[in-house]
Each structure stands twice: as C-alpha cells, then as structure tokens.
Amino acid sequence: MRNLTMLTDLYQLTMMNGYFKSNIHEDILVFDMFFRKNPSSGGYTIIAGIEQVIDYIENLKFSEEDIDYLRSLNLFGEDFLSYLINFKFTGEIYAVREGTIMFPNEPIVRVKAPAAQAQLIETAILNMVNFQSLIATKASRVCYSANGDPVMEFGLRRAQGPDAGLYGARAAVIGGCVGTSNVLTGQEFELPILGTHAHSWVQKFPTELEAFRAYATTYPDKTMLLIDTYNTLESGLPNAIKVFDELRANGHEPLGVRIDSGDLEYLSKEIRKILDDAGYPNVKITASNDLDEYAISTLKSQGAKIDIWGVGTKLITSSDWPSLGGVYKLSAAMENGELVPKIKLSEDPQKINNPGYKRVVRIYNKTTNKAEADLMMLADETIDESKPLKVFHPVYTWKTKIFYNYYTKDLLEPLFIDGKLATNRYKVKEIKEYAQKEKDSFWPQYLRISSPERYKVDLSEKLWELKNDLIEMRKRDQQ
Amino acid sequence: MRNLTMLTDLYQLTMMNGYFKSNIHEDILVFDMFFRKNPSSGGYTIIAGIEQVIDYIENLKFSEEDIDYLRSLNLFGEDFLSYLINFKFTGEIYAVREGTIMFPNEPIVRVKAPAAQAQLIETAILNMVNFQSLIATKASRVCYSANGDPVMEFGLRRAQGPDAGLYGARAAVIGGCVGTSNVLTGQEFELPILGTHAHSWVQKFPTELEAFRAYATTYPDKTMLLIDTYNTLESGLPNAIKVFDELRANGHEPLGVRIDSGDLEYLSKEIRKILDDAGYPNVKITASNDLDEYAISTLKSQGAKIDIWGVGTKLITSSDWPSLGGVYKLSAAMENGELVPKIKLSEDPQKINNPGYKRVVRIYNKTTNKAEADLMMLADETIDESKPLKVFHPVYTWKTKIFYNYYTKDLLEPLFIDGKLATNRYKVKEIKEYAQKEKDSFWPQYLRISSPERYKVDLSEKLWELKNDLIEMRKRDQQ
Structure with missing residues (x-):
C-alpha cells in the first residue's frame, strides 16, 4: 500500500503548525465534503473512491525522510516536527457507502477530528473522491x-x-x-x-x-x-x-x-x-x-x-467535464464542549455552506421503493416516520411537499470512529452492484443524460433557520 | 520506485503471447510515438514525462504474483509465462529531450525492439508522455x-x-x-x-x-x-x-x-x-x-x-482539452536483416502514419537562432549544411521554401541502447530551463494562445516518396 501522507497542500501543514503553536491543534472541528454541480450537467453523481480514502487514512504516517524534508523547508519548529512523527488519525469519519447516488450540496464525507488532523486529510480525500466519483x-x-x-x-x-x-x-x-x-x-x-x-x-x-x-x-x-x-x-x-x-x-x-x-x-x-x-x-x-x-x-x-x-x-478523462468540484468546508467547531455551527459567507449565495454537524436522509416511497427527496438536517434531529413529513424548497420556501407513505434511510455511515475502522470493506464487484441498486431506486427522469429533472434536496426547518440566523449574525458583525 | 509492469492493456499481453507462439516475438519492430493535434488548439506542445518513462523501463519486471495473476486468466501457456519471468527490455529507445517543443506527427519517442517488448511498453509510455506533455x-x-x-x-x-x-x-x-x-x-x-x-x-x-x-x-x-x-x-x-x-x-x-x-x-x-x-x-x-x-x-x-x-x-486537468492524443504506431519491421517500412491506411488521410525508421531535424536560422521548420527524414538520410536546403509542404507540394543561412539539430536522442540507459538524467529544474530555452527559440506567432501560426513540419523527398509508394502498394493489394 502506498503511503500518501505527503499528498497534501502545503497550506494544510502551515495551518497545522499554526494551530500547534496556538495550542489549538487538538480542538475538534467538523468538515463536510460536498460538491456544487453534477458532472456533465447531469442529474446525479455516483460516489466512488471511498475505499481508497480508507486505505489512505489507515496508512497515514510521516516517515523520517518526510520529517527531514519538512525540516528543510524552514517553516516548522522541532516541537511541531516531533508532533508529526507520532501523528495518526484519531477522529471520526462518516461517509456515504461507495456507489451511492448523491446530489449537489449534500455531505458525502463528514470529518470530526482534532483541527490538525482534519486539515491534513482534506486534500487527499478531495483528490480521491472527486476523481473516482467523476469517472463512475x-x-x-x-x-x-x-x-x-x-x-x-x-x-x-x-x-x-x-x-x-x-x-x-x-x-x-x-x-x-x-x-x-x-x-x-x-x-x-x-x-x-x-x-x-x-x-x-x-x-x-x-x-x-x-x-x-x-x-x-x-x-x-x-x-x-x-x-x-x-x-x-x-x-x-x-x-x-x-x-x-x-x-x-x-x-x-x-x-x-x-x-x-x-x-x-x-x-x-x-x-x-x-x-x-x-x-x-x-x-x-x-x-x-x-x-x-x-x-x-x-x-x-x-x-x-x-x-x-x-x-x-x-x-x-470525463472529457466534457474533467473535474468534480468537490470541496471540504468547516461546518462546526467544538467550543467549551459544544459543537458550534460555522458558516462561510460569499457574494455568491450558492457558495454559502450549510452549517452544523449534519445528517442526510433519503425519503423513499413505501409502495414503489423509489427515492423521492433528500433531506439535510442537524444530526440530533429525528424523523417520526409514523407521521407525514413536510419538506420545503431551500430558496423558494413556498414550494412544499408532504410525504405520507414513506420511509427514510440515513446516507452517512461510520467509516472511522476514534481513529478505528468502523465499516466493512467492499470489493469493487459489490460496490458495482450497490451502484446499480442505487440507480434502480431513482426514476429515470433523474438519470437521463440530457436535461434531467432536478432531484429534491431540502433542508430541515431547524437547519434552514440556523443557516439564516448565522448569515444575519455574520452580516451584523461586519457593520 | 513503483513497478508499473502490469500497467498495460491486456491486448499487449495477448499479442505478446501470439508472437511467442508464432516464435516471432524476438523479431525487431520499430514504433513511433506521435500526436496529431496540439492541445487547446494551440501552436505547439512541450514534451514531458520522459524521465518517468526511463524509470518505468528500468523497473520493468514481472513479479511472481504478476505471473500467478496472469496464469489465472487462462489465456497464457506455461512456456509464455516462463518467458515473462525473465522478461526485461533489451531494445533501443530514442526520445526528444524532456522539455522539447514538438509538433503534430513528429516522432517523440522511437522504439526499436523485439516485438513482444516493444508491444508491452506502448501503453505506459503513452500514458506518461501524453499526460505530462498535456499539462506542461x-x-x-x-x-x-x-x-x-x-x-x-x-x-x-x-x-x-x-x-x-x-x-x-x-x-x-x-x-x-x-x-x-x-x-x-x-x-x-x-x-x-x-x-x-x-x-x-x-x-x-x-x-x-x-x-x-x-x-x-x-x-x-x-x-x-x-x-x-x-x-x-x-x-x-x-x-x-x-x-x-x-x-x-x-x-x-x-x-x-x-x-x-x-x-x-x-x-x-x-x-x-x-x-x-x-x-x-x-x-x-x-x-x-x-x-x-x-x-x-x-x-x-x-x-x-x-x-x-x-x-x-x-x-x-487541462480542462478545455483534457488529453493529448498521442499514439504509438508501427513504422518498420526487420525482415531478413533489413528494416522494412510499414504503413497503416485510413479513410482519414491525417491518420496515415509516416513509415520507416526516421529522424527529425529542426532547422534554425544562423543569424536569429530561431527555429524555422522541422524536417522528418529517414534515419540514413543526411543534410549537407554547406548547401541550401529545399523543403516542401507534405500535402500542397507546390509550397516550397529554400533555407540558405541555417543549421540543423537532431531532435531524437538515445534513451536506451541494447536495453541500457544511454542518456543523462535531468532534474526538473534543468528540464524547466530547457523548456524555457525551447520557447525562446520560437517566434511568438507560434506560441500565442489563440489562432497561432502553424509551424512548418515537412517530409524529406525520400520519405514523402516512400510514403506514397506504400500507399499505392497497399491499395493495389486490395484489388
């Protein structure tokens, strides 16, 4: 197995060093990996590369040569380099099962880990999941x-x-x-x-x-x-x-x-x-x-x-659309024992992230077993499936839909808990079968290659309100 | 160093096996790697990845696990698998120096080797040179x-x-x-x-x-x-x-x-x-x-x-043009001790390869030291630089140009001779400097990003005639 610990952007290491110097490198952060557009202007994205993320995390380790190289850059002190020698991943990662069909803005991978660790692994996770999801x-x-x-x-x-x-x-x-x-x-x-x-x-x-x-x-x-x-x-x-x-x-x-x-x-x-x-x-x-x-x-x-x-x-090469633009954004930080939701503003409303420690559920019709909509919500929110479920469009909020005959499924599953592998490993053959089942669970209008229908991805009321409150708060801060 | 011996297309191995069974696997073949279009509709291509080709060739070796895997495919006999255990590259490779500027249809890499060897290495050479040249x-x-x-x-x-x-x-x-x-x-x-x-x-x-x-x-x-x-x-x-x-x-x-x-x-x-x-x-x-x-x-x-x-x-990703379409085509084969030129026909005249064991020379103006044209010729042809040099357009043959004040340079240099490394290794820093010198040796009209002028790449008269004779011959064969 190749060790890809050094497959990262330099700024991850300079930030890690900065956190280390400020003694906040063990503070817990939460990041979501998500993308904003389906490849080829299509209606969906099949997530792949998760098994490679597992291999990568399990093999994370700085070698002596890596440390020597980093020392030669004259950017890092010996105390930080000593910390790197013993570096390993001790956090939590949730991810969708490889082969799952996902949509823009939904968390695909959710990392909750000490700041320095969560930062280091950003680049490789994006690299692996972006490319394989694109090609799948x-x-x-x-x-x-x-x-x-x-x-x-x-x-x-x-x-x-x-x-x-x-x-x-x-x-x-x-x-x-x-x-x-x-x-x-x-x-x-x-x-x-x-x-x-x-x-x-x-x-x-x-x-x-x-x-x-x-x-x-x-x-x-x-x-x-x-x-x-x-x-x-x-x-x-x-x-x-x-x-x-x-x-x-x-x-x-x-x-x-x-x-x-x-x-x-x-x-x-x-x-x-x-x-x-x-x-x-x-x-x-x-x-x-x-x-x-x-x-x-x-x-x-x-x-x-x-x-x-x-x-x-x-x-x-996915020649007409050669990259899936997956990003990895801070959505929460542990402060005084509580996870505080975080937001990044942008002139472009599409680029404002969904804050908080979240889950994603898929709503299926009980009769057809077809997926009808996805709902992003805070992790501690629950759905009472014995009652009708009302969802609304996150921008045009007057557009609502009520589900009666439904069941739901959580899409994010544990990959690592406390740094330990917490999932079965899957062979490609099994992942391929799973991806086929996923496709079978969607109506064809979402799967066609041109001008597909847009699948519903909504926010829970609580998440929607949190997001708007944070935007308002940030805007007030600037005045 | 990673061993990439198995990074090949299955048909290379089935052909190798076929050659082996016909006992012609040691027959010498000549292949040219070339591309047909500059990326991004530009005026030139910077060749890169040659150092990785060297690493690849030097590390070619089938492991026991590789052999076991190939055996499991039920495509190959034990005699062929034994041959693979001892496989190594013993042939000749010429290539342009990494960082060289090249143009459509010019040989970038020329392989002359036993059939089975020349075939195996096609895929990896294309993969490495195509991608790095694209990005450079x-x-x-x-x-x-x-x-x-x-x-x-x-x-x-x-x-x-x-x-x-x-x-x-x-x-x-x-x-x-x-x-x-x-x-x-x-x-x-x-x-x-x-x-x-x-x-x-x-x-x-x-x-x-x-x-x-x-x-x-x-x-x-x-x-x-x-x-x-x-x-x-x-x-x-x-x-x-x-x-x-x-x-x-x-x-x-x-x-x-x-x-x-x-x-x-x-x-x-x-x-x-x-x-x-x-x-x-x-x-x-x-x-x-x-x-x-x-x-x-x-x-x-x-x-x-x-x-x-x-x-x-x-x-x-070179997003507007995410692949350099380099190909690897048979141009000659040793028959009874002589290299016989080979051609592949196509409905599309652009896709007919230049036959024969060839060299490429670049013609420079003695006063400006700027490149003026490239000339593909058979390897045994020479240029008398004391005399004017006349070139002509390979399609519109009435378009001619005569150089008086010029000197020439061979672009293909030895990489491997008899399977042994025959070149200096270059650091990226040196290659970058070389590429900069290359750019300096061309007039800006070839380098601009939109609607560049087309740089002249001509065939020697002898090569042009050979090509036309072979096309005629092949056409007669079909009647």
Missing part, C-alpha cells in the same frame, strides 16, 4: 446510453497518469462498465479484463490474412479480429470471414470483429449484413473511436449494429 | 498569458487521482509555474512549494482579526492573508491592514493578501488602492478562482492589479 458517473452515463449493451473501458493510454488509469478503470466498472483493458486494475481489484490485438499485429505479418490466421491459431475459442487496418469492408472483413470459416471447419466458433475508425453507423450495418449472410449471426461487432454517451446515443438512434462498445479517452 | 503545455500557455507574473499550481484536490496531482504539478513547473502547493511533488522533485492558509483557518477563530493575528504570529516574515472569508473589502482587507500595522510595529514586513472569489478585476484594483494608501505598496495581491490562460489574459487586459496567480482545476 461518466461511466454510468455512457452505459445508460448503451442501454444494456456491454461497455468496455479502454482509456489507459490517455488517462491522466498511471493512477488515473488504475482508479479510473475501477470507477468505470463501478459506474457500469463490464470490464477494462487495464491489466493492473484487473489484478488489483479482481475485475474482468478484456483485449485482443492491435493494428500493429496485422502490420507485423506479411498479409492481413496471415495475421488473422495467426491470431485465431493462438486463441481459437476467443477470436475477435480488428478489421480496419487497411480497408474494413474490402480487406478486413473478407479476410476475417475466411479465418472464421477455417475456425468453424476445425470445430471452433469465432467471437467477433472490431472496428476502430470510419463511419461506425454505416460500417456496422454493412458488416452485420455480410456476417449474417456468411453464416455468422452470432459474431459480435465491437466498435470504438472517440465514443461517449452522446455518440453512442446518436449511433443507437440511427440503428447502428454495434453489440459491444469500447470507450476510451472521453470516459477515462 | 497548458502551464506554458497559462504562464504566457500571465506575461511574467508568477503562476502557482494549486490543483491537487481536483487532479485526476494522486499521480495526476504528483506528476501534473511536476509538468506544470516544467511548463513555467514557479511552484506548486503539492508537498509530495516538492519532496520528490525538489521543487518550490507554496501555501499559507485556507478559509477554515479564519473560521476556526472567534474573529477574522484574531485569525490573521495568529497567522502573523506564526509566520511574521511570511504573512500572506486570505481576505475573502466573510467580506473582502469591508472585513478581510481592513483586518489584514490592522495586522500588517502590528507586524510592521514589530519590525516585520507583510508579504501579501490573497483572494479566491468575487470579481477579481474590481476587487484587485480596490485592494491595490487601499493597500497603497495604507502604506503597503509592496504587499502583493494573489488571486485564484477558476483561472486559466483565457481568464488571465482578459483580467490583464482590463488592468487587474494581480501580482501572483494561483491556478488550480483548469490547469491540472
């Missing part, structure tokens, strides 16, 4: 467009560095991909890996036919041939069919053909016709080449005969 | 807009995973940033790291004034205060000036203020005026908040009084 969500959108067809993740060569390939492929599978080309991801996370051959294989041989034949000899029961090296319809496909015939004569059935260029709609229809006529209705057509949810959606609406989709660059 | 280029564009003002890289929390933060910050410094907030990058690559405090620091204290005072007490000679937590002009700045006065009374000079929200043009002008009037003309104004080369360019043209730029998300 993108993959979910791509798979939604593919409408049940298998989607394979192929983007390692264009990923933003090794980890982006490794964890991006992991997140893509969580979001719905059937597998990845990335061998390391397959190995580390026990996921299906996929791949056959490249153009270079075809070029290496004197002729395309010989190249195909050699591939079929190597993998007689797994023959998927890339047919667009020279000319898809005039050379690649006829040569592939010759080899398929040879395979069949020897008792093997070919799996498919793959195209990676050209007009995928036209080519796939032609290929399908020719394959069917040649007696290969079960041979699959795999296509790749700059695909994303929009391209797949268009191709499907045009009736392209593509069975399997290989998606690379645009998935692994 | 983006940083160069951002710094170009800042026109000499210091630019700091702040993007770790939004980077696409830990490595994207680590190596992205490295590349950003190569491209021109003065430093990064990323502590790990500072430690691993001996780079300046920067940072002061966040909004949470201000919120932690009962008042903003107390927070500023505590920070100034901790770092009396490095006081840079974030003044936009509550209200920049009405609270943050007056409180900062109070603390600056206290600092000065104690013999210290403050460094600056930072703003991270609001209208940066208006606020910076107001802040400058107030700071100047208060006797702090040397206090710097640092600004951040969704900046990139376009935003900085506009703010500067409006006369914003910003001295230092903090650039995060849009730099570390």
